[in-house]
Amino acid sequence: MQDVITGRVWVLGDDVDTDGIIGGKYLTLMDPNELKKHVFEIALPEFAANARPGDIVVAGPNFGSGSSREAAPAAIRAAGVGAVVADSFARIFFRNCINLGVTAIEANGARALFEKGDIARIEVRTGRIVNERTGRSVTFPPLPPHLLELLEVGGLVEKVRRELIAERARAPT
Amino acid sequence: MNQANHGHTLAEKILSRVSGVDGIVPGQIVEGRVDLAMMHEQGASSVEPFRAMGAEKVWDPERVVIAIDHWVPASSEGAAVIHRILRKFATEYHLPHMYDVGNHGICHQVLAEDGWVVPGDLAVGTDSHTNMLGAMGAVASGIGPTEMAAVLALGRLWLKAPPTIQIRVRGRLGPGVTAKDLILRIVGEVKTSGAAYKSIEFTGPTIEALSMPERFTLCNMTTEMGAKCGMVAADGKTMEYLAGIAKHAMHPISADPDAHYERVIDIDVDGMPPMVACPYSPDNVRPLTDVVKEQVKVDQVFLGSCTNARIEDLREAAVLMKGRKVHAGVRYIVSPASTAIYNQALREGIIEIFTDAGAVFTNSSCSACFGGNMGILAPDEVCASSSNRNFPGRMGPKEGRIYLMSPAATVAAAVNGVISDHRELA
Numbered sequence: 001m002q003d004v005i006t007g008r009v010w011v012l013g014d015d016v017d018t019d020g021i022i023g024g025k026y027l028t029l030m031d032p033n034e035l036k037k038h039v040f041e042i043a044l045p046e047f048a049a050n051a052r053p054g055d056i057v058v059a060g061p062n063f064g065s066g067s068s069r070e071a072a073p074a075a076i077r078a079a080g081v082g083a084v085v086a087d088s089f090a091r092i093f094f095r096n097c098i099n100l101g102v103t104a105i106e107a108n109g110a111r112a113l114f115e116k117g118d119i120a121r122i123e124v125r126t127g128r129i130v131n132e133r134t135g136r137s138v139t140f141p142p143l144p145p146h147l148l149e150l151l152e153v154g155g156l157v158e159k160v161r162r163e164l165i166a167e168r169a170r171a172p173t
Numbered sequence: 174m175n176q177a178n179h180g181h182t183l184a185e186k187i188l189s190r191v192s193g194v195d196g197i198v199p200g201q202i203v204e205g206r207v208d209l210a211m212m213h214e215q216g217a218s219s220v221e222p223f224r225a226m227g228a229e230k231v232w233d234p235e236r237v238v239i240a241i242d243h244w245v246p247a248s249s250e251g252a253a254v255i256h257r258i259l260r261k262f263a264t265e266y267h268l269p270h271m272y273d274v275g276n277h278g279i280c281h282q283v284l285a286e287d288g289w290v291v292p293g294d295l296a297v298g299t300d301s302h303t304n305m306l307g308a309m310g311a312v313a314s315g316i317g318p319t320e321m322a323a324v325l326a327l328g329r330l331w332l333k334a335p336p337t338i339q340i341r342v343r344g345r346l347g348p349g350v351t352a353k354d355l356i357l358r359i360v361g362e363v364k365t366s367g368a369a370y371k372s373i374e375f376t377g378p379t380i381e382a383l384s385m386p387e388r389f390t391l392c393n394m395t396t397e398m399g400a401k402c403g404m405v406a407a408d409g410k411t412m413e414y415l416a417g418i419a420k421h422a423m424h425p426i427s428a429d430p431d432a433h434y435e436r437v438i439d440i441d442v443d444g445m446p447p448m449v450a451c452p453y454s455p456d457n458v459r460p461l462t463d464v465v466k467e468q469v470k471v472d473q474v475f476l477g478s479c480t481n482a483r484i485e486d487l488r489e490a491a492v493l494m495k496g497r498k499v500h501a502g503v504r505y506i507v508s509p510a511s512t513a514i515y516n517q518a519l520r521e522g523i524i525e526i527f528t529d530a531g532a533v534f535t536n537s538s539c540s541a542c543f544g545g546n547m548g549i550l551a552p553d554e555v556c557a558s559s560s561n562r563n564f565p566g567r568m569g570p571k572e573g574r575i576y577l578m579s580p581a582a583t584v585a586a587a588v589n590g591v592i593s594d595h596r597e598l599a
């Protein structure tokens with residue numbers, strides 16, 4: 001995870017649910033590179049073909065509501081998205097993002113700052129997101145330490161891997 | 174006021190039990206020991222992270238259930254591969270409790286039927302409607318497959334203690350008005366993000382009078398309000414339901430009388446009409462009597478899903494269906510929530526009532542609910558459904574229009590070809 005993330009913005013609406021991110025018909029695709037071809041097919045049909053690595057997705061409230069499908073953040077990650085920002089998140093989607101190492105920033109008021117194609121600069125640790133075109137910004141409560149730690153190591157797989165190694169080292173042989 | 178001086182909600186007390194931390198307050202992060210972990214097809218995506226974590230074994234095979242339900246039997250090569258991954262994983266890691274083709278059912282329903290989740294539990298599943306098991310007086314919540322991999326390895330996960338919304342319900346549900354109508358009304362009021370990250374506790378005389386299957390329906394759709402969990406405290410009905418089937422020790426817990434609730438919602442159901450959630454959100458809820466005036470023509474009708482496909486739902490619908498025909502040009506799909514329910518419906522002659530009427534009665538699965546298996550809509554088609562979601566694209570095409578309603582109301586739509594008031598059929 002970078003402390004400062006800068007990227008070109010895609011804007012999404014309010015209450016974008018997981019069906020809008022990746023439809024049920026794609027849930028048998030286990031390859032993220034296949035999934036990414038269909039990411040935001042319903043919520044933002046132009047995204048998949050035009051997204052570039054490092055782009056930032058900015059959504060309104062309740063982003064990622066609906067199902068528990070990790071295919072949603074997996075497809076977003078495969079598309080190379082640098083961070084997802086939302087006025088607020090649905091809980092399983094938020095957790096899935098962090099677990100996969102996708103920086104998810106809850107910044108109330110962020111959505112109203114941006115138009116498609118603006119450049120966003122996210123100061124992850126201090127808790128500020130700036131629109132580089134307009135200079136306007138909003139602050140947000142930085143992620144709590146245990147979630148920053150998860151992002152720093154790259155997600156939950158690596159964190160648990162380290163925990164298991166430490167556990168084995170402690171165990172009597 | 175310091176919340177710590179108050180009593181505690183059901184969620185706080187259960188999280189205390191599973192974390193060993195007393196006096197939990199909302200926002201506090203705790204590590205909870207998992208009592209039951211459930212994987213459906215999405216669990217196939219837990220296998221690779223589980224191996225990458227370097228886990229050598231599953232923390233407790235007796236606490237893990239695999240239940241395939243979205244594509245049963247496999248409806249595509251992709252689904253077949255997913256099922257095989259799960260079967261191999263179960264064999265390799267000695268997981269004895271897999272509900273596979275033949276004794277399958279919707280994951281939440283088989284967990285309920287076989288007593289896998291009991292009062293006081295912390296249960297997690299790879300499906301968002303895991304909230305349904307909160308009806309057992311448990312904290313039951315959906316997680317993603319990478320998180321599940323960590324649970325399989327460690328037997329625990331971190332949780333942020335949620336604030337609680339108490340929903341107190343009084344009054345008597347009228348004839349033809351069901352627990353589904355009650356929860357639709359509540360979703361309409363609280364809205365799809367109104368309980369985000371929160372726990373919902375249902376209390377009051379109306380809730381106490383509900384059967385366990387009705388409580389399942391109620392807790393199931395707390396997911397549609399963004400809730401982390403939705404619960405009814407265990408009572409005599411819970412204990413009776415679980416008698417002889419509980420898979421592990423029960424810890425019935427009640428909220429303290431002086432528990433601190435973030436919000437209290439009072440609902441009186443006296444005189445409440447049946448409800449419908451209109452496209453394109455489960456919170457776009459209106460009285461059925463209003464929607465009926467619009468003469469909404471339906472192409473497909475679905476009686477199924479973890480929300481409403483239990484034997485009680487099928488019986489209620491069959492009483493109305495008997496001796497009637499499905500309207501010309503309408504496809505009525507009925508999919509029981511489990512194989513046990515299928516068999517019971519067979520014994521009671523319920524299947525024949527539906528098939529005589531011109532409906533299709535399928536094997537148990539999530540079926541038409543999620544737009545990835547069967548019962549897909551063509552663009553612009555309309556479906557009346559007993560399921561839980563009606564977002565754009567939920568049954569396939571973005572334009573498909575889904576109206577959510579009770580099982581009985583689906584019969585009226587199927588018979589008349591337009592959304593209708595089932596109380597006029599009775």
